Amino acid sequence: MQTKYNTVKQAIKSQILAGAYEPNQKISSENELMKEFSVSRHTVRVAIGELVNEGWLYREQGSGTFCTDRSIQESRNQQSKKSIAIITTYISDYIFPSIIRGAESYLSENGYQVNLYSTNNDIENEKRILESILSQQTDGVIIEPTKSAFTNPNINYYFNLERTNIPYIMINAFYDELEPICLIMDDEKGGFIQTEHLIKHGHKNIVGFFKTDDIQGIKRMKGYIKAHRKYQIPINPKNIISYYSEEKRTKPKDELEILLSAQTDVPTGLVCYNDELALLLLDVLRDKNLKVPNDISIVGYDDSFLAEASEVKLTTVKHPKNKMGEAAAELIVDLVQKNNQNNKDNKEYETIIYDPELVIRKSTKKISDDET
Amino acid sequence: MQTKYNTVKQAIKSQILAGAYEPNQKISSENELMKEFSVSRHTVRVAIGELVNEGWLYREQGSGTFCTDRSIQESRNQQSKKSIAIITTYISDYIFPSIIRGAESYLSENGYQVNLYSTNNDIENEKRILESILSQQTDGVIIEPTKSAFTNPNINYYFNLERTNIPYIMINAFYDELEPICLIMDDEKGGFIQTEHLIKHGHKNIVGFFKTDDIQGIKRMKGYIKAHRKYQIPINPKNIISYYSEEKRTKPKDELEILLSAQTDVPTGLVCYNDELALLLLDVLRDKNLKVPNDISIVGYDDSFLAEASEVKLTTVKHPKNKMGEAAAELIVDLVQKNNQNNKDNKEYETIIYDPELVIRKSTKKISDDET
DNA sequence: AAAATTGAATTGTACGTACAATTAGTTTGT
């Protein structure tokens, strides 16, 4: 107690305990304290250092030393490592691993831990996972919504996240009822450029395949329709095939076979919900002895490695994948830190919308070439 | 991280985590550390100061600085959820997502949380991750070894896991120096049946491509050689192509092109390290206008979805994937529970070896068919 | 042989200096 730094320390602590400082109020600077107590800066720093360690103060380079807001202190334990939960629909589905990887690498480099959860596209699982996250100490959540096209019965859990001050962001899609910060791509435009590409190549009979339990599929379908409108090409309702996740391996293939067997109005172009589906449909075309792109053109979506795995390299739409994962990680870390420092700086975080980009490979061709 | 005191701090922390010190063992004195790191005493004191604050060390005036005995540490966490760490080389590489998925679904069903880490096949990252696992409360670890064909410099961290009573198991491969419980497939046999299949179809000039920085590749190569021995077919040394992860996109393709350009002894069969490589090689064959399987047969490995994505569905070797992930999860949960109950029942846990199985599709053909 | 003393090693307190990095507000320039 008779050490100088201890004198300083106790004096400051007394002031805090006596309520001399509001939460987050700035205390005297090190220079002022030196004069006040007639000690060296070193001594002041040691005193403050201990108070910081004990959680009474926090320092901010450039601005000063501040009194901790101890009303929040209790809820968040500071010694354990920060952790971010990532919730996806399918861990193993082809583009999510890339997203997860992008996020994982950024988070682990920045000292965060990644907790991984998968809903398998089941709302019940989503509920279970959200409960688990709420009941532990998780610092932030990155979510890829399950069945985003439908009303979400777990919406209360999301509100509860907000109430408990756990920041969350959504990727790929979002629930309409919430207005979360999210990272998505402009799926409507994506569907548009897929279709436009074919139209500009002279195609008029274009079939679109869309998975409609996710909002992405619905938006891409909108884009498909918009493109037709813009170029004043009538849409044959039979040319829009929508399907659910559970049907993805059967319905689109079956429907395509029916369309190809028709005597008239055989389609010349296919717009696919994603590359995975495009590959499935390629099998059908091969069976029917139709050559791509000579007989029929096909456009994928996502620009996954699948697009380059097939014999005909797919024309497709680029998905940010890694970049999106990394950006999501960056954003959530930002939000978590803002949360912790009680920085009410009102820096507005906004939804990031990625612009789709067409990657032209070998699976599409001008229809006129065929006829000349 | 670039500050001097942080360098010193991390270096000391690494030593502790690597198990260089017994509990309560004295570490170097401040004077020694000054010389070791060529920094001032002040810097050493700051570094040690933080480690003391974080609970890694304690100081005793007059005698020295000592390593904390972390085994007493709160007698393991009681209230929080159990968590299992999964460390893979590449999160997004094509078969790991399946393994992770299998493990994740079992673990989350059983109330465990999954912490995901990726080494990106870099030993330094593995070290960082192991340090992170040791410095938090993790209950069990599932590891896919990085660069398993080489000696592992992080072996001390694994010993430290054992000392701290954190069970771990390895999948796909293992480090020779440790004798861990692991889940692997019989890769030698896998390479054998790949090759045998071609030999039985009359092939005599078979090229094998093996990634040799993982133990799997080396074993598969052994199998390839064994098959040749058994059927008394001489091996042309040029027909064994080994490559490292970094070269996977270039070397095998280049080597194949050279072999195909030869005037004599053009190979009729290709044994590939995995399906991914097989697809790359298919591109080369397509460029050379060689038809699969008529002109040349090709066998993949893993039976991933890639095997069915290409125009010629691949003959390949089945990898347990999901099943392996699930079994790993089951095993680690068992070990954790045994740990917790102090059940010294000596139930012996043993390495599980999966038998490879050939999946015959369309990429291989009897060589005699071609000549008749 | 036991006790007291000494001394070396080690951490603790305290002073000083210097410059870097960051922040926030002020001034300047367009």
Add this chain to the structure above:
DNA sequence: ACAAACTAATTGTACGTACAATTCAATTTT
């Protein structure tokens, strides 16, 4: 009026010195 540049204040890192306090073992004294 707005953006850019500057400036002062503040904390962060890093060097140095000096001496105090404590511990432990070796030495000396009793």
